[in-house]
Amino acid sequence: MKHLKKSIGVILLGLLLILAACGSDKDSKVVKVGTSTAESTTWNLVKELAEKEDIQIEVIKIDDYVQPNLALADGEIDINAFQTVVYFDSFIEDRDLDLTAIGTTNIWPMGIYSKEINDLDELEDGSQVAVPNDPTNLGRALLLLEKAELITLEEGFDGTGGVENIVDNPKNLDVTPVDSGQTARSLDDVTLALINSDKAIGAGFNPTNDPVFREDENNKAYVNIIAAQTDRKDDEVLNKIVEIYHTDEVKEFIEQEFEGAAVPVREPISFLDDYQQN
Secondary structure (H helix, E strand, O other), X not given: OHHHHHHHHHHHHHHHHHHHHHHHHHHOOOEEEEEOHHHHHHHHHHHHHHHOOOOOEEEEEOOOOOHXXXXXXXXXXXXXXXXXXXXXXXXXXXXXXOEEEEEEEEEOOOEEEXXXXXXXXXXXXXXXXXXXXXXXXXXXXXXXXXXXXXXXXXXXXXXXXXHHHEEEOOOOOEEEEEOHHHOOHHHHOOOXXXXXXXXXXXXXXXXXXXXXXXXXXXXXXHEEEEEEEHHHOOOHHHHHHHHHHOOHHHXXXXXXXXXXXXXXXXXXXXXXXXXXXX
């Protein structure tokens, strides 16, 4: 009987250890974060800080504007952080994806770059201008060209639509949409290129000092966000990661690392509810 009790005890102890191990594996599940190369340095810091909270993060670089949302929807990653809120809303509506923004990160002002001129006053008639061709960034680029007083857009233009919305083009600029990943490379062939900050950094530019004209930092529509599957929007671990991103340590790192190319935004996600009226 003693041997039987001892055997049962050993078996129960073994089961408890197995269950404990399974629970431990579940608790230490690695959170996969999809982000751009430009933003990966910030996420490497977030990863270090998260380890102190017993949260394991794997940073996955995806230098593309399509795959991170598809990977998130498919569950290949747990969150992503690479896109503006206006792009995100447009993308998930077009693709019918059940994703939700859960946190703010930064705003990365778009710039107008050139290898030929140092000032827009030097721009010649008929110059070629490359702009990103994805719907959100195209509208953003056109609004920036208008702000630079190079073109006039239809009254009430809200960033939706393409070059057909240009109603006045006094310098007869040849505005050509190209893949956003090619905007920086196109500078060898065009006079001006409108380049997102992450793409500019990847091409070796300083988005604070190198543009001949730069976007303003206060437009809520262009605040970047952290996104998750909608059914995980209240996930304690994911929201803790947002909190870590909003710490002073991360803010100071962004300010020093990017020298104004990325401007930290530490507002709650509800801050962006009215961005379309901004």
